[in-house]
Amino acid sequence: MHELSLIQSMIDIIREERVKHGMERIMRVRVVNGALSGAVSDALSFGWECLTQEGELKGVALEIIDQPLRVACGSCGLEFEPEDKQYMPCPSCEEILGHDIISGKELYIEEIEADVLDDKGGAA
Numbered sequence: 610m611h612e613l614s615l616i617q618s619m620i621d622i623i624r625e626e627r628v629k630h631g632m633e634r635i636m637r638v639r640v641v642n643g644a645l646s647g648a649v650s651d652a653l654s655f656g657w658e659c660l661t662q663e664g665e666l667k668g669v670a671l672e673i674i675d676q677p678l679r680v681a682c683g684s685c686g687l688e689f690e691p692e693d694k695q696y697m698p699c700p701s702c703e704e705i706l707g708h709d710i711i712s713g714k715e716l717y718i719e720e721i722e723a724d725v726l727d728d729k730g731g732a733a
């Protein structure tokens with residue numbers, strides 16, 4: 610499953626960030642998944658559950674924000690959210706070709722919610 614390797618690389622990033630920022634306990638991870646990212650949100654959730662059964666991310670919630678596809682019309686420049694990813698007539702001028710994609714291709718970690726220790730004197 611494609612999403613499983615995506616989740617695995619996200620987990621690697623989260624681990625790095627955790628060390629870098631001295632995060633004590635991670636509570637929640639928020640991910641933005643664009644409509645054209647190629648990843649299915651349900652599969653991402655499933656992959657997350659599989660790969661966080663044990664270890665330092667056990668029990669951490671994964672929140673997925675579905676980012677709709679948004680384009681700017683190639684003819685009149687109107688920005689709109691097409692219902693269909695293949696056929697995207699502009700609601701204003703009905704142009705179907707040459708639109709610029711504004712958002713919807715992205716897949717990234719938006720936020721890692723965690724407790725951060727200020728000093729490193731805590732429990733061993």
Ligand SMILES: [Zn+2]
Pocket residue numbers: 682683684685686687699700701702703704
């Ligand atoms: Zn248009």
